[in-house]
Amino acid sequence: MKLKAKIHLFSTFLTLVILGLMNIGIYFIFESMAFDTEYNQLNNEVDELIGALSKMGADDDPATILRAFIPPNGGIRVINAKGESIVFVESIEEMKDYKPELENGERYTSGYFRGVPVLTITKPVIWQNGEVVEIHTLKQLVEVDKNLKFLRWTLIGVTIIGMLLMTISSVTLGNIITKPINKLIKTMSQSRMSGKYQKIELSKNRKDEMTQMGIAFNEMMEQLEENYNKQEQFVSDASHELKTPLTVIESYAKLLSRHGFKDKAIAEESVNAIIHETARMKEMISQMLLLAKGNGQHTQKSETIELYELVENTLQSMRTAYNRKFILKGDGPVYVNTDMEQLTQLLFIILDNARKYSEKEIKTTITEEENHTVVAILDYGNGIPKKDIDHIFDRFYRVDEDRNRKTGGTGLGLSIAKEIANRLSLELEIDSTIGFGTTIYIFIPKTPILINF
Structure with a gap:
C-alpha cells in the first residue's frame, strides 16, 4: 500500500x-x-x-x-x-x-x-x-x-461533514508529504539510469522536514559525486604512477634477458634497477592502501601526551634509521591532548619527506602559543616554488619529477599527512624559500575536537 x-x-x-x-x-x-x-x-x-x-x-x-x-x-x-x-x-x-x-x-x-x-x-x-x-x-x-x-441528525451531519473535510485534508496532506518523496524517487531513478548525480530543486521559503530531507539528499549526492571523482582521479593517477616502474622493470628484464648473462655490468645494473623500482612500487602501493584506508572510519582516542618526549623519540628513530642529524629545539615538558599513534605517524611522514629533499640537518622546534602548540620541521633543501605550494598536499603531485625519481618519492606522503591532520583537527602550513629550505608547521589545538571520518 x-x-x-x-x-x-x-x-x-x-x-x-x-x-x-x-x-x-x-x-x-x-x-x-x-x-x-x-x-x-x-x-x-x-x-x-x-x-x-x-x-x-x-x-x-x-x-x-x-x-x-x-x-x-x-x-x-x-x-x-x-x-x-x-x-x-x-x-x-x-x-x-x-x-x-x-x-x-x-x-x-x-x-x-x-x-x-x-x-x-x-x-x-x-x-x-x-x-x-x-x-x-x-x-x-x-x-x-x-x-x-x-x-442525532445534527451529530450525524457533523460527522459526515467532518469526514468529508478530513478526507479532503488527508488527500491534500498526502500530496504535500508524498510530493517531495516522489520527486526524490524520480531523481534517484534518473540518477541510476543516467549515471549522473542529480539533485532535487528545493524551495528557499520552506524549512520543514521534507526540505531538510531534500537538503540531506543533495548533500549526499554532492559527497557521492566528490568521492566518485576522487576515486576516478585516484585510479587514474595510480595507474599512471604504477605504469612507470612496471615499464622500467620490464625494460631492464628484457635487457637482462638479452645481454645480462654475458655482461656482468649490465646484469648488475638491471638487477639494481629492478630492486629499486620494485621497492619504490612497494612503497607506493603501501601508501595508496593507507590513503584508501583513510577514506574509511577511524576511531580516535584522545589522551594527554608529553609532546617533547614524543618528538625526541621520533627523531631518535630517524637518526638511527638514516644516520642523519635531526635536531630538536624547545623546552619540555609540553602536554597536548591528541591521538599519540597517529601524531607519531604524521611526524614520521613529514620528517621522512624533509630527509629525502635535504642533505643537511633537519631542525625541529616546539613552541607554545595562546591557542596552539606549534611543531615546526625545517629542512635546508632547495625549497618549493610559490606556484607549487598550494598543490603540495595533492595526491601524486611532484614539484620536481626527476628529483622525486632519484629520492624514491611517490607524491603520496604529504597527502597522507594531510589526511591524518584532518582527522586530528590539526592544521598544516608550509613556508618555503627557494635556495634556503622548507618549514612545515603543525598547529595542535590546546582544546582539540577529534573528528571521525
Whole structure:
C-alpha cells in the first residue's frame, strides 16, 4: 500500500473514531441532562399534587383534583394496595393502556409509548378512606424526543461533514508529504539510469522536514559525486604512477634477458634497477592502501601526551634509521591532548619527506602559543616554488619529477599527512624559500575536537 493511501486511511479512520466517540458522548450527556430536567420538574409537580390530595375532603372529587395537576402529554393513575387502578385521568388518548415497568421499591422509571419516551414517577399518598395508595404520574417527553432526534441528525451531519473535510485534508496532506518523496524517487531513478548525480530543486521559503530531507539528499549526492571523482582521479593517477616502474622493470628484464648473462655490468645494473623500482612500487602501493584506508572510519582516542618526549623519540628513530642529524629545539615538558599513534605517524611522514629533499640537518622546534602548540620541521633543501605550494598536499603531485625519481618519492606522503591532520583537527602550513629550505608547521589545538571520518 502506498504511503498516500496509508495516510488517507489512517487519518480518516482516526477522525471517524474521534468524531464518533465525541458525538456519542455529547448525545448521552445531553440525553441525561434532558431527562434530569424533566424529572426534577415532574417531581415538583407530583409533590404539589400530593399536597393537594392530603387536603382533600370526603366529599371532594379526586378526579377533579387530579385533572388540575395532569401533565401535558401524560396521565395520572391511582393504584390501591391490591394493585387495582382506582382513578385514571389522561391528556392523551389510550395513555391508560401504558403500563410502566416498576421494580420493587423503584420510585421512577422511563419507557416508550408510541415511540416516544415516557417518564413515570410513583409516590404514596393517604386516600380519602384513609387507605395508603400510590400515585403514578406519567409524562410523555415529546419535546425531549424531538430535541434528541434533532441532535442525532445534527451529530450525524457533523460527522459526515467532518469526514468529508478530513478526507479532503488527508488527500491534500498526502500530496504535500508524498510530493517531495516522489520527486526524490524520480531523481534517484534518473540518477541510476543516467549515471549522473542529480539533485532535487528545493524551495528557499520552506524549512520543514521534507526540505531538510531534500537538503540531506543533495548533500549526499554532492559527497557521492566528490568521492566518485576522487576515486576516478585516484585510479587514474595510480595507474599512471604504477605504469612507470612496471615499464622500467620490464625494460631492464628484457635487457637482462638479452645481454645480462654475458655482461656482468649490465646484469648488475638491471638487477639494481629492478630492486629499486620494485621497492619504490612497494612503497607506493603501501601508501595508496593507507590513503584508501583513510577514506574509511577511524576511531580516535584522545589522551594527554608529553609532546617533547614524543618528538625526541621520533627523531631518535630517524637518526638511527638514516644516520642523519635531526635536531630538536624547545623546552619540555609540553602536554597536548591528541591521538599519540597517529601524531607519531604524521611526524614520521613529514620528517621522512624533509630527509629525502635535504642533505643537511633537519631542525625541529616546539613552541607554545595562546591557542596552539606549534611543531615546526625545517629542512635546508632547495625549497618549493610559490606556484607549487598550494598543490603540495595533492595526491601524486611532484614539484620536481626527476628529483622525486632519484629520492624514491611517490607524491603520496604529504597527502597522507594531510589526511591524518584532518582527522586530528590539526592544521598544516608550509613556508618555503627557494635556495634556503622548507618549514612545515603543525598547529595542535590546546582544546582539540577529534573528528571521525
